[in-house]
Amino acid sequence: MHEVNLLAVLVAGIVPMIIGALWYGPLFGKRWLELMETTAEEIQEGFNPLKTYGVSFVLALITAFILAQLFAGMGGAARVFSIVGTGGDALAGVYLALLALIAFILPVGYQSVAFEGRKAGLFWLNLGHNGVALLAQAVIIAVWS
Numbered sequence: 001m002h003e004v005n006l007l008a009v010l011v012a013g014i015v016p017m018i019i020g021a022l023w024y025g026p027l028f029g030k031r032w033l034e035l036m037e038t039t040a041e042e043i044q045e046g047f048n049p050l051k052t053y054g055v056s057f058v059l060a061l062i063t064a065f066i067l068a069q070l071f072a073g074m075g076g077a078a079r080v081f082s083i084v085g086t087g088g089d090a091l092a093g094v095y096l097a098l099l100a101l102i103a104f105i106l107p108v109g110y111q112s113v114a115f116e117g118r119k120a121g122l123f124w125l126n127l128g129h130n131g132v133a134l135l136a137q138a139v140i141i142a143v144w145s
Helices: 006-027 027-034 038-044 049-074 076-082 090-112 120-144
Strands: none
Touching: 006 027, 006 049, 006 120, 027 076, 027 120, 038 049, 049 120, 090 120
16 A cells, blocks of 8 residues: 555545535536436435435545555656646646546446436536546645645
8 A cells, every 4th residue: 555645635535525515506406406306305305414425525535545546556657747847747637537537437327327217417417526526636636645
């Protein structure tokens, strides 16, 4: 296991919560509710913030820690990007995020369309959120590593 910057992991764990609040709130909240075929009131019924946000935060921390491990293991790839000039670490973070998005989030997310009958629009909306959150996490990890 690689040594990682735990402060970067903590900040990278918080960022998806902020992005999610904006994404599913003022940015795309109405569209998300339409695609889910529900209302804000129905979502609030039986809503447990500790369970919902607590588990989401723990999972975001795990994602950030694993991204930090992957980035540390990339060593050579990070050096390749650093020859580009300033922002090389950020570019390496973008590269890592895109790899993870394409390899893991895209296939797993699509299963909800293929096997659960979810709307494709909901898939794309969620993929966008996950992509932006993962990108932000990976750049934070890369720049602070």
